[in-house]
Amino acid sequence: xxxxxxxxxxxxxxxxxxxxxxxxxxxxxxxxxxxxxxxxxxxxxxxxxxxxxxxxxxxxxxxxxxxxxxxxxxxxxxxxxxxxxxxxxxxxxxxxxxxxxxxxxxxxxxxxxxxxxxxxxxxxxxxxxxxxxxxxxxxxxxxxxxxxxxxxxxxxxxxxxxxxxxxxxxxxxxxxxxxxxxxxxxxxxxxxxxxxxxxxxxxxxxxxxxxxxxxxxxxxxxxxxxxxxxxxxxxxxxxxxxxxxxxxxxxxxxxxxxxxxxxxxxxxxxxxxxxxxxxxxxxxxxxxxxxxxxxxxxxxxxxxxxxxxxxxxxxxxxxxxxxxxxxxxxxxxxxxxxxxxxxxxxxxxxxxxxxxxxxxxxxxxxxxxxxxxxxxxxxxxxxxxxxxxxxxxxxxxxxxxxxxxxxxxxxxxxxxxxxxxxxxx
Amino acid sequence: xxxxxxxxxxxxxxxxxxxxxxxxxxxxxxxxxxxxxxxxxxxxxxxxxxxxxxxxxxxxxxxxxxxxxxxxxxxxxxxxxxxxxxxxxxxxxxxxxxxxxxxxxxxxxxxxxxxxxxxxxxxxxxxxxxxxxxxxxxxxxxxxxxxxxxxxxxxxxxxxxxxxxxxxxxxxxxxxxxxxxxxxx
Amino acid sequence: xxxxxxxxxxxxxxxxxxxxxxxxxxxxxxxxxxxxxxxxxxxxxxxxxxxxxxxxxxxxxxxxxxxxxxxxxxxxxxxxxxxxxxxxxxxxxxxxxxxxxxxxxxxxxxxxxxxxxxxxxxxxxxxxxxxxxxxxxxxxxxxxxxxxxxxxxxxxxxxxxxxxxxxxxxxxxxxxxxxxxxxxxxxxxxxxxxxxxxxxxxxxxxxxxxxxxxxxxxxxxxxxxxxxxxxxxxxxxxxxxxxxxxxxxxxxxx
Numbered sequence: 001x002x003x004x005x006x007x008x009x010x011x012x013x014x015x016x017x018x019x020x021x022x023x024x025x026x027x028x029x030x031x032x033x034x035x036x037x038x039x040x041x042x043x044x045x046x047x048x049x050x051x052x053x054x055x056x057x058x059x060x061x062x063x064x065x066x067x068x069x070x071x072x073x074x075x076x077x078x079x080x081x082x083x084x085x086x087x088x089x090x091x092x093x094x095x096x097x098x099x100x101x102x103x104x105x106x107x108x109x110x111x112x113x114x115x116x117x118x119x120x121x122x123x124x125x126x127x128x129x130x131x132x133x134x135x136x137x138x139x140x141x142x143x144x145x146x147x148x149x150x151x152x153x154x155x156x157x158x159x160x161x162x163x164x165x166x167x168x169x170x171x172x173x174x175x176x177x178x179x180x181x182x183x184x185x186x187x188x189x190x191x192x193x194x195x196x197x198x199x200x201x202x203x204x205x206x207x208x209x210x211x212x213x214x215x216x217x218x219x220x221x222x223x224x225x226x227x228x229x230x231x232x233x234x235x236x237x238x239x240x241x242x243x244x245x246x247x248x249x250x251x252x253x254x255x256x257x258x259x260x261x262x263x264x265x266x267x268x269x270x271x272x273x274x275x276x277x278x279x280x281x282x283x284x285x286x287x288x289x290x291x292x293x294x295x296x297x298x299x300x301x302x303x304x305x306x307x308x309x310x311x312x313x314x315x316x317x318x319x320x321x322x323x324x325x326x327x328x329x330x331x332x333x334x335x336x337x338x339x340x341x342x343x344x345x346x347x348x349x350x351x352x353x354x355x356x357x358x359x360x361x362x363x364x365x366x367x368x369x370x371x372x373x374x375x376x377x378x379x380x381x382x383x384x385x386x387x388x389x390x391x392x393x394x395x396x397x398x399x400x401x402x403x404x405x406x407x408x409x410x411x412x413x414x415x416x417x418x419x420x421x422x423x424x425x
Numbered sequence: 426x427x428x429x430x431x432x433x434x435x436x437x438x439x440x441x442x443x444x445x446x447x448x449x450x451x452x453x454x455x456x457x458x459x460x461x462x463x464x465x466x467x468x469x470x471x472x473x474x475x476x477x478x479x480x481x482x483x484x485x486x487x488x489x490x491x492x493x494x495x496x497x498x499x500x501x502x503x504x505x506x507x508x509x510x511x512x513x514x515x516x517x518x519x520x521x522x523x524x525x526x527x528x529x530x531x532x533x534x535x536x537x538x539x540x541x542x543x544x545x546x547x548x549x550x551x552x553x554x555x556x557x558x559x560x561x562x563x564x565x566x567x568x569x570x571x572x573x574x575x576x577x578x579x580x581x582x583x584x585x586x587x588x589x590x591x592x593x594x595x596x597x598x599x600x601x602x603x604x605x606x607x608x609x610x
Numbered sequence: 611x612x613x614x615x616x617x618x619x620x621x622x623x624x625x626x627x628x629x630x631x632x633x634x635x636x637x638x639x640x641x642x643x644x645x646x647x648x649x650x651x652x653x654x655x656x657x658x659x660x661x662x663x664x665x666x667x668x669x670x671x672x673x674x675x676x677x678x679x680x681x682x683x684x685x686x687x688x689x690x691x692x693x694x695x696x697x698x699x700x701x702x703x704x705x706x707x708x709x710x711x712x713x714x715x716x717x718x719x720x721x722x723x724x725x726x727x728x729x730x731x732x733x734x735x736x737x738x739x740x741x742x743x744x745x746x747x748x749x750x751x752x753x754x755x756x757x758x759x760x761x762x763x764x765x766x767x768x769x770x771x772x773x774x775x776x777x778x779x780x781x782x783x784x785x786x787x788x789x790x791x792x793x794x795x796x797x798x799x800x801x802x803x804x805x806x807x808x809x810x811x812x813x814x815x816x817x818x819x820x821x822x823x824x825x826x827x828x829x830x831x832x833x834x835x836x837x838x839x840x841x842x843x844x845x846x847x848x849x850x851x852x853x854x855x856x857x858x859x860x861x862x863x864x
Binding site: 085 | 456466467469470471472474475476477
């Protein structure tokens with residue numbers, strides 16, 4: 001080998017003391033990735049990029065925002081009108097929240113379809129659910145900051161959920177508010193936490209990625225890589241694919257930021273908060289609508305009143321995701337080889353969309369009935385159908401290795417399912 | 426393991442390779458431009474906003490200020506000293522041999538009307554506000570201002586005469602409007 | 611997988627369709643108007659903006675504030691700095707305290723906030739029979755179909771139907787939620803005299819003031835759309851190149 005250049009010597013010197021270069025080489029360059037990942041696998045890295053965009057634009061916005069009930073609304077309008085590029089930065093941040101949820105929901109449903117939560121990726125999945133919860137809390141508190149009508153009444157309704165807790169509910173709500181209603185102390189603490197939580201998310205994302213790299217990505221076939229012929233290095237294959245996906249995503253979000261910046265928002269939030277008057281229709285942001293529908297769907301159950309039952313059901317609808325790896329009893333990961341589960345997946349997706357639609361409408365008339373049926377089905381899917389189908393379903397034959405179906409244009413050759421003990425029904 | 430992949434990936438080793446390199450370079454250049462363009466708004470937002478720039482002129486009525494009196498007004502968050510100089514002070518300022526000054530400037534170059542001296546009241550050393558505006562405050566041995574932080578002394582034209590400050594007190598842009606109104610900025 | 615895409619599109623469609631814009635009550639949806647600022651390349655009509663400012667100044671400003679607007683912003687709708695100074699100087703604003711510790715009034719400067727007609731909300735209510743004239747600076751953004759709604763509201767005054775008796779001081783307006791509005795019909799034919807000779811019909815004034823208030827809601831709109839076109843064109847090229855690189859890189863694997 002010729003004598004190494006200066007750059008090489010400096011990087012060797014650093015790497016010998018802090019093996020950061022070896023680490024990057026290992027995790028971002030050589031990292032063996034299944035060669036058959038489709039575009040649904042783009043959304044994980046996309047979510048990571050949006051998190052960075054949100055943190056950067058958020059830090060910038062915090063330089064101009066004033067967390068005080070008397071100034072918050074006007075300080076946001078000052079950002080929109082007087083701060084250099086303030087409108088751009090705020091609209092990126094505002095629409096970024098919606099984009100984040102779109103991307104993360106797709107990421108989650110991809111995991112559901114291809115069974116990415118199954119052994120040995122249970123903790124990976126559970127860390128993902130933690131990220132979702134943290135995102136929801138962050139998004140909710142961020143929505144309060146502009147101090148418009150929806151900010152104020154959204155904060156009032158959501159914090160009042162905690163008053164459903166028996167015995168100590170009222171004390172907890174007062175504690176959350178720092179007063180007797182949503183007011184300046186509430187706004188201040190929400191701003192503080194809204195700034196803090198994204199960094200907590202970053203921490204959990206790191207754990208999520210560590211867990212991912214321990215066993216590597218799942219893939220559309222859902223079987224483990226059997227050797228070098230099944231995988232390719234992350235760079236350049238998936239870096240370039242992720243960049244291309246990023247380009248498509250940026251075009252999609254630029255459409256909203258520049259041409260329909262308030263598409264996901266509510267007109268009422270451009271009216272300053274008025275604690276004496278509730279807007280006629282209170283609607284949460286779209287990404288909360290299915291959960292909002294579940295909250296309102298539950299009637300009185302025996303001795304539990306509807307308020308408490310609704311709150312329990314709403315939190316339960318997310319908590320149930322934590323035990324999903326054990327509710328799904330099938331050993332086959334990918335829905336490609338699970339004819340019944342595949343149907344259930346689409347029905348479940350439709351159920352979530354129905355819940356979102358119900359959540360956007362006032363709880364009157366047939367919306368109440370549909371909301372209740374859809375809520376019941378949501379839990380039925382996880383608690384009854386998944387355990388049963390795993391036992392009863394007869395999976396289609398699973399290929400022996402990744403390279404086989406992929407090299408031959410994706411055709412799956414019939415093979416006895418029992419050939420691989422790992423994937424047997 | 427990586428070697429097997431590189432072999433398979435790089436096997437068509439002809440003009441396809443150079444085309445790929447060119448594409449990569451072009452895409453990289455476009456991507457770098459995009460990153461730069463995205464960073465610019467994030468940098469630019471720290472510059473003064475439109476409202477800050479708009480508020481950067483201040484108007485003062487000079488008529489109540491008597492000869493020998495000084496007032497301090499705020500302009501862009503900084504103090505501006507307005508001194509209605511006495512005959513003696515003007516003569517003192519004009520009599521100085523400019524060549525002996527650390528920052529040579531004639532008095533005439535620093536005022537528009539001899540009786541009105543208008544300077545930014547920020548010491549050119551490290552930003553303290555010099556004393557000498559109110560009666561009874563130390564004005565230093567040159568009768569102008571004296572900075573308490575590190576002992577810089579300014580004369581009746583606001584010029585640095587002694588101490589660590591490198592420059593004369595800054596003269597802001599200003600103009601006299603009708604009816605003894607002064608506009609700074 | 612195309613089904614998933616279809617489902618996502620459907621979900622977004624549903625969510626937007628579900629927005630209960632005009633669902634409640636019998637308030638009709640305001641008829642859609644054509645606006646110069648519609649579409650990807652839409653801009654504000656400068657003449658209409660300045661006429662609309664005149665309508666606001668001579669009619670609306672008697673009761674409605676424009677809190678987010680400072681006089682200096684008016685340069686954006688085509689007034690020169692000197693014109694803005696003159697406009698601002700027509701108003702007296704409170705400043706102070708002076709050397710005696712007292713507040714005083716002086717002519718407004720371009721850096722001042724547009725003067726509000728009432729000192730605070732109670733004062734506004736007291737002068738308006740208990741009704742509060744809302745701040746207009748964001749009104750177009752704060753209503754569903756803002757521009758169409760505003761235009762419909764200002765031209766939507768009629769006599770009440772036979773079965774409706776209006777309380778004292780209320781007026782009947784088809785497009786106001788609940789149909790009972792405290793604001794008397796604000797626009798009268800030839801209520802203002804346009805400097806450019808345009809005939810001041812009620813419809814013309816309603817259009818102009820809607821144009822002006824659309825600008826006060828979204829002063830960044832023209833810049834935003836112009837930048838958006840450039841950004842998206844650039845991203846299309848970049849993404850196309852990335853796709854080509856991706857194809858090349860993956861050629862050996864497929």
